[in-house]
Amino acid sequence: MDNADPDVVRSYYESIDAEAYESVFALFDEDVRYERPGQDDIEGTDDLRDFYLDGRPLTEGAHEIRSLTTEGDTVAVRGTFSGLQDGSRVAFGFADFFVFTDAGTVGRRYTYTDRDEV
Template sequence: MAPTADPDAVRDYYDRVDAEEYERLFDLFADDVVYERPGQADLDGMAEFRTFYLEDRPLDEGEHEVHSLTVDGDTVAVRGTFRGVQGDDRVEFGFADFHRFDGDGKIAKRWTYTDRDTV
């Protein structure tokens, strides 16, 4: 199978989440998406993924700064910094995200790691 990773789609992800354009964001993901976040329950499927972004995301607003983006086969790895608001607090933290694509060019699995205990 030819590599399916799409670094432009990953950059679009950060642009869309920062702009809170969630319906456009959901278009980037497979219906059976799995989102893993250490220390928290996985999000399994589009229904849970949608609920997270529309109702449960702990970050109220902010901006992702991508420092590096690496493509390998069906996966795009990203290292960056997020600056924004969580509750009543201004936050800034580093992150590493991995986005694995399916054969249809959609993000099928996403992993997020941060240098904070709670996000």
């Protein structure tokens, strides 16, 4: 199904960088699953909310999208982040995959970075 929306993904990064978390939460399905290699999966909007409000080590930064590709129900993004991680200045590359539900919300997200943990 071709229901992936690149504008939703762009909105995600804009909202994250602005720390507009309520806007971020509205993009995700209540049963969202967010996978990051080497870290526990985030499951459901309560876990997602806890992560962004209390557990996310990245702050005061900005994402730059280098490429964005849409196919079927998935938007793939390659980019860079620069900002603070646990109080130290960082810059790194990332690849994110957003898989959309039939309702047009993000149901799954996968993140890969060239850092151990974000």
